[in-house]
Amino acid sequence: MKKKIAAVTILFLLAGLTACNNQKNGSGSELPSGAVSGYLTGNAAQYVTFGNYDGLKVEKSIYPVTDEDVDAEIDSRLDTDTTFASTAEGAQTGDQVNIDVTIVNGETESTLCSDYELLLGNWEFGDVFDENLEGHRAGETLTFSITYDETAPTQEWTGRTICFRVRINDVKAPRYQELDDSYLKKLGYDSEDDYREAVRTELEDISNLNSEDSMYTDLFEQAYAGASFDGYPDDLYRKAQKYVQAGYDTLSEEYGTEADADDMQADILSYVNRWLFISAYCEEKNLILTEDYLETYEEREVNAYNYGSVDEYENYTGKDTIVQDAYVYMIGKDLSENAKISEVTYDYTDEFLGVLSDDELETDAVLSTGDDVIYVDIEPDTE
Numbered sequence: 001m002k003k004k005i006a007a008v009t010i011l012f013l014l015a016g017l018t019a020c021n022n023q024k025n026g027s028g029s030e031l032p033s034g035a036v037s038g039y040l041t042g043n044a045a046q047y048v049t050f051g052n053y054d055g056l057k058v059e060k061s062i063y064p065v066t067d068e069d070v071d072a073e074i075d076s077r078l079d080t081d082t083t084f085a086s087t088a089e090g091a092q093t094g095d096q097v098n099i100d101v102t103i104v105n106g107e108t109e110s111t112l113c114s115d116y117e118l119l120l121g122n123w124e125f126g127d128v129f130d131e132n133l134e135g136h137r138a139g140e141t142l143t144f145s146i147t148y149d150e151t152a153p154t155q156e157w158t159g160r161t162i163c164f165r166v167r168i169n170d171v172k173a174p175r176y177q178e179l180d181d182s183y184l185k186k187l188g189y190d191s192e193d194d195y196r197e198a199v200r201t202e203l204e205d206i207s208n209l210n211s212e213d214s215m216y217t218d219l220f221e222q223a224y225a226g227a228s229f230d231g232y233p234d235d236l237y238r239k240a241q242k243y244v245q246a247g248y249d250t251l252s253e254e255y256g257t258e259a260d261a262d263d264m265q266a267d268i269l270s271y272v273n274r275w276l277f278i279s280a281y282c283e284e285k286n287l288i289l290t291e292d293y294l295e296t297y298e299e300r301e302v303n304a305y306n307y308g309s310v311d312e313y314e315n316y317t318g319k320d321t322i323v324q325d326a327y328v329y330m331i332g333k334d335l336s337e338n339a340k341i342s343e344v345t346y347d348y349t350d351e352f353l354g355v356l357s358d359d360e361l362e363t364d365a366v367l368s369t370g371d372d373v374i375y376v377d378i379e380p381d382t383e
Contacts, residue, residue: 002263036289039323041236044279051226054338058222060215062345065203073199078179084172090135093121094125097133098170101125104143104163115169125153133166138324141167216332219339223331224277232272240271243320278327285334289327 030270069350084096091097096119101112120130132144143165179192189195244267248259282288298310301322307313314322 014041033130034157034290034292036291036294036323039275039320039327040282041233041276042279042281043283045278045283047229047231047276048280049228049230050280050284051223051228053223053226054337055340056219056222056335056338057342058215058218058336059339060341060343061211062343063207063211064347065200065207069203070196070200073203074179078177081177081183083175083177085175086138087171087173088137089173090137090172091120091133092132093170094132094174095120096172096174097168098172099133100167100169102165104165109165112164121154126151129164132164133168135204136168138168138171141165173373209300209304213329215341216329216336218332219335220328220332223281223335224274227273227277229273229276232276236272236275237268240268240275243271244268274324278324278331281331282327289323289330293330294326297329298322310378 087095096117099116099118100114102117103110103112118124118130118133120133123130126146126148128146132142132146136142143163145161145163147164148159150158152158152160179195184190184192184195187195189198244264247267248264251257252259298313301307302313303309305313307316
């Protein structure tokens with residue numbers, strides 16, 4: 001809960017934080033103290049011709065928070081607060097078992113894991129593995145074999161029969177948290193109604209945050225698409241080459257893909273042009289991304305998307321990407337000051353899923369999202 005409240009608080013901090021507009025930025029002059037440095041290109045305007053970005057039309061999507069949304073969020077929080085306690089009973093789905101697993105291959109044995117916490121029902125080693133543990137108690141040692149098909153948890157096991165020896169060290173049954181008076185008191189609420197209203201407010205604020213994110217990104221992309229580019233500085237191009245090459249190298253290592261030269265060149269130019277646009281816009285509007293603004297932006301992202309820390313967020317996303325996202329947010333917010341904004345309220349059933357006939361629901365459902373149409377195969381109910 002603290003995380004979600006923090007996310008809402010940071011939303012208003014970002015709304016209040018404005019980029020410093022009393023100093024020049026990107027024109028070759030020295031940045032003021034506290035400004036993020038090392039990303040913008042000086043005198044970028046010589047490479048960029050803006051389109052008309054005043055009065056851009058944009059839709060702000062509004063998704064009302066329903067009672068079902070509140071119930072689901074509260075259930076999720078209660079699940080998060082579930083604890084486990086050792087039991088003498090046999091293991092069953094939903095229990096947490098502590099196990100040592102050995103793979104036996106004739107006279108050869110190899111340890112797969114020791115003192116491992118396995119939640120039965122998650123099928124980490126496959127559904128049949130979990131089924132073999134059900135009903136057994138702490139202290140027992142089991143030996144069983146499983147023949148895996150293409151759904152094996154690891155590709156190495158596909159088509160093979162694996163013999164396991166499993167020692168059950170402990171069986172822990174879940175103790176589900178109830179929405180009772182003691183729980184509400186611990187959270188600082190006098191009644192369930194007060195708590196539900198607080199959760200609703202948080203969800204509404206986070207929904208608004210996401211709507212604004214999308215709107216700011218849309219405005220940025222419109223302004224960027226309306227610009228034209230002529231040339232670029234060599235140092236920015238070299239930086240883009242290194243950045244894009246590193247990304248393709250990672251894909252090659254993880255998935256064995258080969259880089260297409262045309263795709264790589266397009267990605268390099270996209271990187272170059274986006275940074276030229278950002279630099280030229282900030283120069284024209286005297287916008288400066290400060291360290292305080294960036295820190296607040298990062299904290300909001302960490303809380304909104306449940307990262308463990310800013311470091312985890314930066315390691316996962318990459319600092320360059322985060323800084324560019326912060327500039328996009330800042331520029332989109334600036335563009336919104338003169339934009340023509342229309343608020344559109346969406347109902348998930350009627351607007352997103354569409355109204356489907358019984359025949360459509362039994363065959364192919366069509367999800368229409370703007371210009372994209374997604375076909376979803378649904379097996380008919382034969383019972």
